[in-house]
Amino acid sequence: MDATAEHGDGRDGAARERAPEPATGPAPGPAARPAPGPAARPAPGPAAEPATGPAAEPAIRLDRVRKQYPDGTVAVHELSLDVPAGEMCMLVGPSGCGKTTVLKMINRLIEPTSGRLFLTGEDVTRADPVKLRRRIGYVIQQVGLFPHQSIAENVATVPKLLGWDRRRIAARVGEMLELVGLDPKVYARRYPHQLSGGQRQRVGVARALAADPVVLLMDEPFSAIDPIARGRLQGEFLRLQAEVRKTVVFVTHDIDEAIRLGDRVAVLSQGGRLEQYADPATLLGSPANEFVADFVGSDRGLKRLAVTSISDVDLEHPPVVRPGDTLAAAREAMARDGARWAVVVEENGDLRGWLSAERAAGGDGPVSERGRRMAAWVPRDATLNQAFSVMLQQEAGWVAVLDGSRLVGVLTPESLHAALRRSVDSTEPETAGAV
Numbered sequence: 001m002d003a004t005a006e007h008g009d010g011r012d013g014a015a016r017e018r019a020p021e022p023a024t025g026p027a028p029g030p031a032a033r034p035a036p037g038p039a040a041r042p043a044p045g046p047a048a049e050p051a052t053g054p055a056a057e058p059a060i061r062l063d064r065v066r067k068q069y070p071d072g073t074v075a076v077h078e079l080s081l082d083v084p085a086g087e088m089c090m091l092v093g094p095s096g097c098g099k100t101t102v103l104k105m106i107n108r109l110i111e112p113t114s115g116r117l118f119l120t121g122e123d124v125t126r127a128d129p130v131k132l133r134r135r136i137g138y139v140i141q142q143v144g145l146f147p148h149q150s151i152a153e154n155v156a157t158v159p160k161l162l163g164w165d166r167r168r169i170a171a172r173v174g175e176m177l178e179l180v181g182l183d184p185k186v187y188a189r190r191y192p193h194q195l196s197g198g199q200r201q202r203v204g205v206a207r208a209l210a211a212d213p214v215v216l217l218m219d220e221p222f223s224a225i226d227p228i229a230r231g232r233l234q235g236e237f238l239r240l241q242a243e244v245r246k247t248v249v250f251v252t253h254d255i256d257e258a259i260r261l262g263d264r265v266a267v268l269s270q271g272g273r274l275e276q277y278a279d280p281a282t283l284l285g286s287p288a289n290e291f292v293a294d295f296v297g298s299d300r301g302l303k304r305l306a307v308t309s310i311s312d313v314d315l316e317h318p319p320v321v322r323p324g325d326t327l328a329a330a331r332e333a334m335a336r337d338g339a340r341w342a343v344v345v346e347e348n349g350d351l352r353g354w355l356s357a358e359r360a361a362g363g364d365g366p367v368s369e370r371g372r373r374m375a376a377w378v379p380r381d382a383t384l385n386q387a388f389s390v391m392l393q394q395e396a397g398w399v400a401v402l403d404g405s406r407l408v409g410v411l412t413p414e415s416l417h418a419a420l421r422r423s424v425d426s427t428e429p430e431t432a433g434a435v
């Protein structure tokens, strides 16, 4: 299991712990991979189309779906929602707003009162619900494992129903347990009560994926799990989703979970009313109304740091000197820019360290004698949150941004702030105008 997935937000830690010695070190290596997380993916804005082209049908389409229970409760007024193939759509909202009802209408555990439901363009509103459910994996908070069946038997549930032969089932069970990070040799023969809550939840995911459904529905799957294990499960789930690329509808009441996991987030209010449907950055940057603004929280600016990637236009370019330059030349370069420090960069562009004006004062040896190593750096695809975090952890006044081991620019508190402003402005509706 990837160590970076072990923490709720292990990405910051990873960037710091793996900080190389730029003077000698190789390319930052593993830490430079795209971090697992919402910001690591291109934001699925309205322009983003599934790989199959602009004409592709959404994997799931709810068309004015309504649910009125027999006692008269209208759990869901007319809800219309498209979920593109391969994306993770989060349904988030307060308790009782209709999330579970919406989810169960998708696999017809609850029959809509009116409206229509499409799977990849096919109207399944009246399709055989049993057959429909075999194409849809379902994971719930209580997991719902069969207590008197082994883990292997639990995972094999749907393949058995589908009449797969024993060999194929056994192979699939092993594959699924591996996929969710449970060693089949250890866990296949155990029973649910011999597992932790988090492990049971992973078995629930393995079971839901076993028959390779097109759609995965998840109803608050991690909410009964303690916060640390939950963070880990979220990280694992992102990694798994990057591999299997299912169309997922994921219900949660936790806005942080929605922002971390979702390609898109649908914010619902009472009666299943859709208040906003947007990618996490847009939701945080320009909530559609008071309800959404309240729901995402007053710290939405801070949350936004975690879903905003560093952009080249945010970077500053301080004076650059070479290790072999003379101190006099370095002093001159800093004076020319009115800078109090310079970055020391190798001939090939690799970051070597930095040199302050104070340390450069007097004498005339080479820069390499006085330069210092630079531990505060982030890979180019990092988020603003990671950059900020490294800056705090290293007690640094600035952070180097590296492409491999090559310097592409630096971030200071001022440029970080400007970057955050820019990212908010870029999602502000046109009509908001300048202030």
Ligand SMILES: Nc1ncnc2c1ncn2[C@@H]1O[C@H](COP(=O)(O)OP(=O)(O)O)[C@@H](O)[C@H]1O
Binding pocket: 069, 070, 071, 073, 074, 075, 093, 094, 095, 096, 097, 098, 099, 100, 101, 102
């Ligand atoms: N079987 C039912 N009969 C009547 N009302 C129900 C039934 N199930 C849910 N409700 C009501 O429908 C509304 C939405 O419920 P639900 O979809 O479970 O919300 P959520 O999952 O967002 O907490 C709530 O007011 C709930 O009390």
Ligand SMILES: [Mg+2]
Binding pocket: 099, 100, 101
């Ligand atoms: Mg619910």
